[in-house]
Amino acid sequence: MKNLFNFENPVMNFIGKLLDCFLLNILWLLCCIPVITIGASTTALYHCAIKLSKDEPLYLFRDFFHSFKLNFIPAAKLTMIFLVIGIILGIDAYIFLHIKIPMLPWCIGMGLLVLFAICYTITLLYVFVLLSRFDNSIKNMIFNAFAVGIRFIFCTVIIAAIHFIVFYISIRWFAPLMFLGMGLIAFLSSYFLKNVLFYIEESQNKRGTPQ
Numbered sequence: 029m030k031n032l033f034n035f036e037n038p039v040m041n042f043i044g045k046l047l048d049c050f051l052l053n054i055l056w057l058l059c060c061i062p063v064i065t066i067g068a069s070t071t072a073l074y075h076c077a078i079k080l081s082k083d084e085p086l087y088l089f090r091d092f093f094h095s096f097k098l099n100f101i102p103a104a105k106l107t108m109i110f111l112v113i114g115i116i117l118g119i120d121a122y123i124f125l126h127i128k129i130p131m132l133p134w135c136i137g138m139g140l141l142v143l144f145a146i147c148y149t150i151t152l153l154y155v156f157v158l159l160s161r162f163d164n165s166i167k168n169m170i171f172n173a174f175a176v177g178i179r180f181i182f183c184t185v186i187i188a189a190i191h192f193i194v195f196y197i198s199i200r201w202f203a204p205l206m207f208l209g210m211g212l213i214a215f216l217s218s219y220f221l222k223n224v225l226f227y228i229e230e231s232q233n234k235r236g237t238p239q
Contacts, residue, residue, distance in 0.1 A: 045215065046208065048080055048088060053211030055092050065096075067103030067110075067156055070210075072096040074221070075160040077214035082222055099159050105166050106159070110152055117145055150177035153187055161225055180224050187217045 052073055059069035075095035079086045123129075124138050155173035158164075164172065177184045194213050198205040205212070 045080060046212075048076075048086070049208045049211035049215050051088055051211070052076055052092070052214065053207065053209040055089070056210050056214075059096060063111075064104050064107055065100070067107035067159075068096050068100045070156040071099045071103050071160045073210060073214045074157045074218065077211070077218045078157075078160070078222055078225070080215055081218035095160060102166060102169070103156065103159060106155055106169065109166070109170070110148075110155075113148060117141065117148060121145075147174060149188065150174060150184055153177060153184060157221055157225075162228075176224060176228070183220045183224055186220055190216050 056069050056073045059072070060066045072092045072095040076086060076088060076091050079091065120137075120141050124134060124141060129137070151170060151174040153173075154177050155169055158169055158173055158176065162169075162172075191213055194205065194209070194216075198209070
């Protein structure tokens with residue numbers, strides 16, 4: 029019984045990480061409220077989640093808000109860029125789905141829209157993760173996020189699937205899972221992302237130049 033409440037115990041360790049995911053989800057939601065801060069909040073979320081997945085020392089509130097403040101400006105710029113692009117893609121999708129267009133232009137336009145939407149999603153999955161670990165220009169951060177997403181396409185598919193599965197289960201079968209929400213998604217994704225980030229860091233060290 030004494031070992032059950034020992035934090036070295038796997039069960040207690042698992043419960044502790046679930047609690048961290050819950051707190052991260054709450055912090056992420058609260059810090060996303062002004063909309064413009066979604067990027068900074070997501071960057072801070074992944075900064076903490078990656079440390080959690082690597083079993084590194086994590087001072088949850090301090091680490092979250094340190095990353096939030098440190099990356100606020102570039103994250104806000106990225107948020108606005110992706111928000112505008114997302115709105116444009118949404119308007120285009122509405123046009124193609126609700127306005128009568130001849131078949132050939134419709135097929136070409138819809139094909140291009142789907143392609144752009146996939147590229148948008150791949151970049152969005154990585155850009156704030158990279159921001160949480162690396163310092164770079166906005167342009168290079170976007171380019172690198174897309175390049176990493178394509179380079180590690182298997183990891184990209186898994187991370188996208190984690191997002192879909194968690195939200196699907198939350199909506200269809202187990203609503204309380206929403207309390208873990210993005211905290212759980214970031215934590216599960218971090219088990220795959222940490223290997224990607226390690227590869228990038230090793231590549232940088234070999235070249236001796238930042239990306």
